[in-house]
Amino acid sequence: MKRLFFLLLSALCAGPGQAQTQDIPDDIVKKVDPAVVAIQHERAGGSGFVISRDGYILTNGHVVRGDDEEDPTQTAKSITVILNDEQKYPAKVIGFSMDPDIALIKIEANRPLQAVEFADSRRVQIGQRCFAVGMPLGLKRTFTRGILSNVERTDLGTETKVFQTDAAINPGNSGGPLFDLEGHVLGLNTYGQSGANNLGFTIPIHVALAVKDSLLAHGRFVRADLPVYGTSELYSELARALNIEKGVLVTAVLRNSAAYKAGLREGDIIVETDGRSCSASTHAELLDYTWDLTIRKPGGDLAFTVLRGPAASRQRLSLTAKLEAMEPMPKWGYHAGEIVENRYDALGLGVRQLVQMSRILFRLPDASGVLVSTARASDPAGKAGLKEYDIITHVAGRLTPDVPTFQRELEAQLTAHAKAIELTLVRGKYNLVTALAPYYGQRNTKVALLVPMRDHEYVELLRRELIASGATLTTAGPGAKLNPADFNVILLAGGVGGRDLWSDAATLNLVKEAYAAKKVVAAVGSSAVALAKAIPNIAGKKLTTAKDDSAELIKLKANYTGKSVETDGKLVTTTGFDRAIVRDFLKTLYRTVRDNE
C-alpha cells in the first residue's frame, strides 16, 4: 500500500511536472523541426525554412549573397541546403534582397518536404511567447525561446519595422524562423546585436512573403515608387506646429521629378491615398504606409488627397500620380547595392550608373555622367586625382552621359593607346579637368579571344582588362578563321557554353596550330577541355577547369590539378570560379606572355 502511494505520488509529480517544464510542446517541436534547414556555401552559411512542399525555402539575403564587390547582385556560387535528416541538396537562388533581408531559394528534393505554417504577423503583441530555430555558430537544430520584446522596432534603419525578441539569436540563426507557440512562423531571424544581451531582430513574415512574391515573379525585389519625394510622420510637436491632427507630411519634392509633375509640393499633407484616409504619427506607422506603396505593382495609378497652405486657409487637392519601378539601389545602409561596377583594374578605375538615389544620398550635383566608384591611388585613376563620387562627364571632350557611352569613348582612347586621356569631371560644386595616363603594359600583345556562342562568362571583364592593359584584341566566335601567326595569345572564354568549343573543329585546329607555333594558349573554365582535346600529347600537362568538367580532363589524361589558376609552359588555364580568380588568371597570362617573348 505504501509502495503504491509512492508510485502514485511520483506519477503525479512526473506527469504534470514534465509538461510544465517543456516550454515548447513536443508535438510542436516535431512539427517545425523538419521544416528548418541549414544553408552552407563557399563563404559561410545560415539557416532557412521550407515554405512549400516542392522545395522553396526562405532565408536572409545576406546568407546567400556573394562577395563580388563589382557585382553586388551576385550570389554565393555553391549553396547547399541540409535538411534536418542530414539530406543535402544543391540550391538555386531565385532572388534576394538586402533590405528587407530576404532570399528565396529552391532545392529539388526527391520527396515532398515538410513546409512551415504562417502566423499573421500583423496581429502580434509585445510579451507574446515565441521560439527560434536555426544553426547558431553552425550548431544545427538549435531551439531558443523568449518573448516578442517589441513589435515595431524602427531604430535600426531598416526599410520596414522589425520585431525584437529576447530569444537567443546568434550568427548562424540568420534566415531561420521565429515561431509562435503554435509553431506558426512569425518572421525571419535576421540581426543580432553584438555587445548586447538578448537583443535579436526578426523580419515579420508578412513583409517576407511580399518580397518573396516579387522575387518569384521577377527574380529580384521590384519596388514601386513615385520619384522623388520625402515624407515624415506627424509626431506630436510637428502636428501641433502645423496645426493638423492627422496625415503624412510631404517634406521634400525634387523639382522636375515625377512627384513634382504629379503636383505634389513640399509641405503638403497627404490625408487620403487611393480614397482611404492615411495617417502616421509614429515612425513605425510611416514605414507601414510607405511599405504599402513600395510593394504595389509599378505602373499603377495612385490618387492622393492633400492639404496645402497655412492652417487658416488650407486647400484640399486631389492629385493623381503614377507609381514607377524604382531605379536600382546604390550601396547604402543595409543595401549592398544593385548597381554593377564597370571596373578597369589595369587603370584602377571603376564606374557605376548614376541614379537619383545616389545623388540624394551622396549629395551629388545634377551633372550628367558616370559615377566613379573605385579610384585606386597607386594606379592611373588615382594619379589622375580621381576620387570616389566624382562624376565623369566627358572623355576626350565627348559627353559620357551613361556607362555604355563612357565605355565606348574610353575604350576608343585605350585602343588607340592614347598617352593621356582627358577626363572632365564634376566634384561637388567644382568642375575639374584631368588626364588618365594608362601604362599599356601589354601593348605588344595580340590576343585572339574566342567567345562561345551561348552561356559565356566574364567575357566583358576579359575584354575590358585586355584593352585597358594595351593588348590588341580580336574577338571572334567559334568557327572563325583566324591565323595563329597574327597573335601572341589564343584565349578561350569560359562559361557553360565553353563546352561547345570541345567539338568545334575550327577552334581545336586554331589551338593546335597556335600551340605548335609556340604561342601562348589559355582558357577559362569549361573551355580548358578544348585545349586538352586540341593539343597532342596532352598527357601529364598541368591544367585546371570548372569543377564539373574535371572528369573530362582526367579522361584525356591531362594532369588536372584543381588549382584556381594553372600554368604549364605556354598553357594557362583557370577554373573561372569568380571575378577575382579571372583577374588572377590574367596576371598569370601576362607573366607567361612576357616569359614567352
Place this chain on the structure above:
Amino acid sequence: MHKYIVWIVAGCLAGMGWGCSTSRPRTVAEGQAVFAAMQQAAAVAGKKVEPSLALVKISKGASSPSAPGVIRIGGSSGSALLYGAVLTARGHVLIPSVVKADEDNRITVFIGENEYVARVLKTDDTLGMTILKLDADENFVPLDFSKSADLAVGEWAVIVRPTDESDDFLKISTLVACQGEVAGRHRRFLLNLTFTGSSGALVVNLAGQLVGLLEGGMVLAAGDLRDDLKSFLADAAGAKSADDDKKKKGWLGAMLDPINKEYAKAKGLSVSSLWVVHAIKGGSAANAGLRDGDLITALNGKPLRLSGVRAHEYFLKSLHPRVGEKFSVTVLRNNAPLEISGAFAKPPEPPTLRAEDLGVAVAGLNDGEVYTHNLFAERGVLVTEVYRGSPAATSGTMRQTLISKGDVILELAGLPTANIAAFGKVLETLRRERPPVVLVKYQRGRLTGYAGLNLAIGEKDHGDKQ
C-alpha cells in the same frame, strides 16, 4: 643657471662611412687623425651660431586647463621645450612651430646664460612658424641668414642645440650626413639619422656656415627661408600683438587645384599651374577679376614652381596675404595669357547667432560656405552647433537629432530666414510670444525637411555641444 653649448661628435664614424672613396685601406693612425680633425672642425663650426641659439620654455599657468593650439613637450610638468634662433638685435626669436598666443602661458627664453620673458608676437600657419619678442632692452646677436649654404648629398654637417645643465637636459650635438633633398617652396635636406623633438635646432656645415633649421626630422634650407622670413619679420616687427596681427591677415578667396601633370604635358601647359576651381564672390580674387576655370601660371611676376600638391603649397607659401597689399597673377584664360592684379581683402567673418531657445548656433551663409560644404541652399542660415538636450537635439530616437550641424534653416515658424538678420527677427518674435512648439524648415543635402521643436524642453542658457 649655467648655460653653455656643448658639441659632441656622436655616432660611430666608421659605421656611418666617410663619405668619400679611398684607393687604399687607411691605417689606424690615419683613421684616428681624420676622426680628430672632424671632431675639431665640428666643434669650431658650431661656435659661429652659438650666440644666436635660443632655448624656449613654455609653461602652463596654474589655473589654466589644457588650452588647444599650444605645443607641449614634456608631459607632467605641463611645459613645452622648443629651440629657436635670434632674428634681430632687438630680441625677436624665431621658432619653427606654431605657438598660439595664450595669456595663461608663461614663455621663458634662455640665450647664453641669460633668461628672458617673451610673448608671442606673430604666428604664420602657412610657414608653420612663430616669432617671439623678448622683454629686454639688450642687444642680441641675430643669426645671419644671408650667408647660408646648402648641403650636398654625402656632405657632413653638425646639429647644434642649446642645453640647460641645471635642469638636466641632455647635452647632444650630432654629426650628421646629408642623404638627399626634398623639393618644395622651402627645400629640406634629408639626414642619415632620425630626429624627433628637436625642431628649431640649428644645422651648420663643417665650415661653420648656416645650413638651416631642423624641422620634422629634416633640415629646412635657410637659403630658401630668407625671403619669407624677411617679410614675416617685417610684419611681426610692425605688429603690437598677435591679435593686432590677425586683423591684418588678408585673404585670396579662391579655391585652387593643381593641374594634373599628364594633362599639362599633353596640352603643353606648365605642370606647376593651378586651376581656379572657384573664385568666391566678394573675395580678393573675384574682385581682381579672377574667374572659375582660369589657370594661374605665375604669382607676382614669378612663375610657379614644382608640381601637384607641392605647387599648391609653393603658391600658398609665396602668397603672404596682408590686408591692403597688392598681388598679381598671370593666368591662362581661353588659352590666352592675362595679367590680373588686385589687393588682398579681409576674410569674411560671417555673422553668428546663438539661439538657445531652439538649441542651435547659426551662421550666415556666403558663397564660400556654399562651395566648401557643398550646400544646396544659397539662402538661409547654417547650423554650426546643436546643443545636447535642447529642443533641436531631442527627437524620438536616441542619437538622432531633429536638426543637425550642417543643415541650412530656411524658415522658422513659417517665416523665411534668408539671413541672420531675418532669423534673429523671427527669433525675437518667438521669444516674445513664447509658443509651445515651433516649425522649422531646413535643407539637408539635396532634400528639404521639417521639424517641430518643443520649446518647453532643454536648457535655456547654455548646453554642451552636440
